[in-house]
Amino acid sequence: MKKIWSILFVLMIVLLAGCTNEEENQGETDQEEQEMEQTEEPEVDNTEEQEETNNDADDQTESEDSTDENKEATDEEQPEQEVVQEEETVEPQYELNTTNWSLEPIGDAPENVVLLTIDDVPDKYALEMAKTLESLDAPAIFFVNGHFLETDEQKEMLKEIHEMGFPIGNHTYTHQKLDDVSEDKQKEEILSLSEKIEEIIGEKPVFFRAPHGVNTDFARQLVQDEGMLLMNWTYGYDYFTPYMDAEKLTEAMVTGEGPEVDVPYSLLKPGANLLMHDREWTNEALEDIVKGLRENGYEMLDPALIKTTK
Numbered sequence: 378m379k380k381i382w383s384i385l386f387v388l389m390i391v392l393l394a395g396c397t398n399e400e401e402n403q404g405e406t407d408q409e410e411q412e413m414e415q416t417e418e419p420e421v422d423n424t425e426e427q428e429e430t431n432n433d434a435d436d437q438t439e440s441e442d443s444t445d446e447n448k449e450a451t452d453e454e455q456p457e458q459e460v461v462q463e464e465e466t467v468e469p470q471y472e473l474n475t476t477n478w479s480l481e482p483i484g485d486a487p488e489n490v491v492l493l494t495i496d497d498v499p500d501k502y503a504l505e506m507a508k509t510l511e512s513l514d515a516p517a518i519f520f521v522n523g524h525f526l527e528t529d530e531q532k533e534m535l536k537e538i539h540e541m542g543f544p545i546g547n548h549t550y551t552h553q554k555l556d557d558v559s560e561d562k563q564k565e566e567i568l569s570l571s572e573k574i575e576e577i578i579g580e581k582p583v584f585f586r587a588p589h590g591v592n593t594d595f596a597r598q599l600v601q602d603e604g605m606l607l608m609n610w611t612y613g614y615d616y617f618t619p620y621m622d623a624e625k626l627t628e629a630m631v632t633g634e635g636p637e638v639d640v641p642y643s644l645l646k647p648g649a650n651l652l653m654h655d656r657e658w659t660n661e662a663l664e665d666i667v668k669g670l671r672e673n674g675y676e677m678l679d680p681a682l683i684k685t686t687k
C-alpha cells in the first residue's frame with residue numbers, strides 16, 4: 378500500500394509541476410503580449426523583440442504568426458530611409474537651355490560637361506555602342522524609333538540598353554518629320570511610341586527629340602503634356618557625308634569643328650548637347666570620341682541629373 382501511496386504522491390507532484398509550468402508558460406505568453414503592446418517591459422527585452430522582428434523581416438517569412446505589431450515595427454523604420462534616398466537621386470543639377478539646347482549647371486555643378494545622345498536606335502549598332510559607353514562609364518540618352526522595335530530581338534536590345542542604365546528617349550514611331558503631317562498623325566507618332574517603350578522597359582520616356590529637329594507647336598504642347606522634356610542638340614557631324622568616316626568624325630566631335638560643312642569654328646562648349654546616330658562609322662569612332670572629349674577637359678553628363686518636367 379505504501380508503494381501505491383508513494384506512486385500516487387509522485388504522480389501528484391508531477392501533475393502539479395506540469396500545471397505550474399503551464400501557468401508559467403501562460404505567464405510568459407502574457408508577458409510577450411505585453412511586450413508587443415510596448416508596456417513597461419525592460420529595455421533589454423524590447424531590443425531582443427525588435428531584433429527578432431527585424432530578422433523575420435529579413436527572412437521574408439510569410440508566416441501568419443507575424444503579428445501586426447511586428448509589421449508596424451518594420452514599417453516604422455523604413456519610410457525615413459526611403460525619403461532620404463529619393464532626395465539624393467532626384468535632385469537635378471543641370472537645366473536644359475531651350476534656346477540653344479545646351480545644358481546649364483544649377484548651382485555649383487561642374488560646368489565642363491557634354492551630353493551624349495544617340496538617335497535612330499536600335500538599328501544595327503546601338504547595343505554595341507551602349508556596351509562601349511558602359512565600359513567607358515560614359516552615360517548617354519538613346520532616342521528610339523518604333524519601327525526599330527517590332528521584333529523580339531529588337532525589343533530585347535532595347536531592354537538591354539535600358540538595363541545598362543541608359544535613359545530611353547522618344548524619337549517618334551516612324552521617324553516622321555512632324556511638320557509634314559496632321560496633328561492626329563503627330564499625336565499617333567509620339568504617343569504610340571511612348572506606349573511601346575513602356576510595354577518593353579516598364580516605364581515611359583522622359584526625353585523627346587523630333588526627327589530632323591523639326592518641331593510644331595502642337596507637338597511641343599503634346600510632349601509637355603506627356604511629361605517629356607523636348608530637346609534638339611548643339612552639334613553633330615555623323616550625318617554629313619564628309620564625316621561618314623570614323624577618323625574624320627572623331628576629329629570633328631572632339632574639336633567641335635566641322636570645316637567641311639561650313640563650321641570652321643568650335644562648337645565644343647560647356648554643356649554642349651552632342652548628336653550622334655546608330656551608324657557604322659559612329660560606332661567605330663565612339664570610344665575615341667569619349668576619350669578625346671575627356672582629354673579636352675569635358676566629362677559626360679549623366680542625363681539623370683537633368684531637370685525634367687516630371
Ligand SMILES: [Zn+2]
Nearest residue numbers: 496497588589
Ligand atoms: Zn533621327
